[in-house]
Amino acid sequence: MIVSFSLNGSPASGRVERPISLLDFLRDELKAIGSKSACDQGECGSCSVILDGVVVCSCLVMAADVEGSTVTTVEGLESEGTLSAVQQAMHEAGAVQCGFCTPGIVVAATDLFSHNSSPTTREIKEALAGNICRCTGYGAIIRAFETLAGEST
C-alpha cells in the first residue's frame, strides 16, 4: 500500500509492503536520517518524533498507520538555518558529546517546552526519562533546559 502523510510541513509518501516501523520508513525509504535507530523497542528515545502533536518513539509506530497524520522530526525544528530555542540551548550548554542521542533529546524537549515554557528541573528530568544518553552527558543536557526555562520566567 501507499502511505501518505505530512512530514515537517511537506507532503511525504511511499510504498510499504511489510509492517515496518515509521523509523525504518523515514530512514530507509525517505532518507530522513535525523531520527536515530538504536534499540528498536522504545527504551532509548533516540527515534523520538512528534506524531499528531505528541512525542512518541517512531520505532513503535507502524509506518502504515501514519496515513493522513502529521509528523515532525528533528529535521523540522530549525527554520531557514536558524536553530530552534531548544537546539540553541543544547548548543550553548555544550550538551552534545557524540551526538547520537541529541535528535531524540531535542524532539522530547521540544514537546516539553511546547506545553510548559518554564519547566522545573524535576519536570525536565521526567520529560527526558525515556531518552538515554550513552555518553551520560545528562548534567549538561539538564542545565541546557534549566537555562532555557529560566529565560522564559
Added chain:
Amino acid sequence: MEVHHPTSLPDALRAVAAGATPLAGGTDLMVEINFGHALPDHVVGLRRVEELNSWEDSRIGAGVTWRRIDEKGPTALAEAARTVGSPQIRNAGTIGGNVATASPAGDGLPFLAAVDASIELVSPTSTRHLLWSDFFVGVKQTAKAPDELIVAIQLPERLPSRQAFGKVGSRNAMVIATVGCVVTRDDDGKTTVALGSVAPTPIRAFRAEEMISAETSPSESALFEFQRLVSEDVRPITDHRSTEEYRRHAAGVLARRLLERCLR
C-alpha cells in the same frame, strides 16, 4: 500488506472479523514485530476509532492513552499511569492494549482487579462484559475471542474513597514491575488488595482483605498480620527480574505501606 484505518467501530469490527490484527499504540505489538516474533500482513489501526477514544465517567474507552489517564483518571489508576514507561510510551500506549496483552506485569491490571472492573468485549454480532477475573486466564492469555475487540473498561459507578498504587522495580522510570499493588479502603473499612507480577494473572489477597476490613483502626500488629497474609497468598516465580522469595516479601511490605497510605 493490507491495512485499515477505520473511524467507526463497526468498520473496525468487520476488519477484525476478517482476520486483521488490531493495532492501538503499538508499544507492545511493534516490539514483537521489530524482533521478528510477529509479522501480521493484515492490520487494523484503531487510533482513529472515535468510540474507542471516548471516556464517559466510569466507562474508559480501550483507546484511552496512559497520558490521559495520568491527567484525569481515578487516583490509583492515575498513579499507575504515571509509572508506565516514559512520556513517549504514555503518549502512545493505551489501557486497552495493556489489558489485551495481559502481561502479569501490566501496570493497569491491579487497579482493575482491586475495584472489580469489567472488560467490555464486542464482536460483529455480540456484546459481553467479563469481570476481570473471568477475562484474565493466564500469562498473556485472556478470554477474548479472535473476532472480538476490547471496547471499554467498565469501572463501578462509585469507587472506594481511599486508593493507592505502588510498584517495586530496579529504578524509578522506565521499569517493568517486580511487584505491583493497589490497595483500596472505603469509609466503612472495606479493604481490597490486588497485586501484579506475583502470579500468572492479577490476583486479590482475599484473606488479608477480610482480616483488615474487620479492623476499624488497625493496630501495628494488625498491619503486620495483613502483610504476612499478603505474602502468604501470592504465587510468584523466579525469573530474570527477581526471585520468588523477594517478590513474596516485597508484596507484603508494599501492600502494608499502601494500606498505611490509605489509612492516613
